[in-house]
Amino acid sequence: MSKKRLNTPMGLYIHIPFCLKKCPxxxxxxxxGSEVSERYISALEKEMEWLSSLFGLESCAVDSIYLGGGTPSMLSASDLGRLLSTAASMFKLDKDAEVTIEVNPATVNSEKLKGFREAGINRISIGVQSLNDNKLNLLGRLHSASEAIESFRLARNCGYKNISVDLMTGLPGETLRELKNDLKELEQLSPDHISLYLLNIEKGTDFFDKQEKGELAPPNEDIQRDFFLRASQILQEDGYFRYETSNYARPGFESRHNLKYWTGADYLGLGAGAHSYLAETGWGMRWWNCLLPSSYCDALEAGRLPLEGCEILSREEALSEAVLTSLRTRGGLEEISLEKRFGESAFKTLITRAKELVPKDLILLEAGKIALTDRGALMADEIAMTITR
Ligand code: SF4
Known part of the structure; x- marks a missing residue:
């Protein structure tokens, strides 16, 4: 495999698929039910080493590392430091790289947060979900609202200047007053970044089974849409900028790592079930790892990559993906960058179809650009499919 020369710095995602308890x-x-084992850490190191040498990425710049899960805050500070040092030795880690870890409030204290910072973490993303104990109970979270607030304050006191929180709305039975209270409490904390999600009940979860048995009311889609739009409006009035469908930031605090997914940048996903994407192979190549941590470790210990699947994108697939991912960003789909990659007629074809959605308040058309309104952001996938069909 020849040495790769990426035009833009790459991101690294490290998946830690362990949790204290599975949320419903x-x-x-x-x-x-299991700790982050030495075996899993070693497998991650092996995978990093392997991918770096397979694709000749040793001299490729990496400007973001994101530890997600699962619950990566179950890692000890020393294991986290070990993973970050291995990454720095396998790739060219930018000295100003954004290095994020997702934190479950039930797993951290001041000492641990300090240790993470000393290990190289400069951004934390706290899975708050709500600041209402009833909502947290319904979601089966292991922490209370006051513990979530406490972990936020501890993180600020430890010197973290870039803190994100996750907030979930659209729960069965949730009232608008509860949502507004959540937002008011968050405003007091003043996080730098907020990810806002709607509860989505997916197959394979306890909530799905309960819903099937009639024990849990399904979320009402009209109410969810209304709550999302209200929350979006309040956040924007509070000075947060919606830079991606579900993500809001104070100016300058957009997540560099998240943006890689939406702008077609290269990223390597390490760990069980992680996905990777390299744009430079034809129209792009993606692959993903096997889901089970034990199979992931078995493969690397036996000298195999832990691959579950791989695809080389065709021009049409790459175009659909570029449309979908760009539309998710506030910057939208830009004529110049689309035509540079896909040829002169690509944007003109899309804009004819996009114009039909303007009267429905789903799309904003500006010179050389197609973007989604707040209402359109709720239907990003459908809109992308409609204009690329
Ligand atoms: S929601 Fe987060 S903490 Fe809960 S089971 Fe899933 S990954 Fe673990």
Missing amino acids: YCAFNSYA
């Missing part, structure tokens, strides 16, 4: 709504690749 969670469809992520995560498993309750």
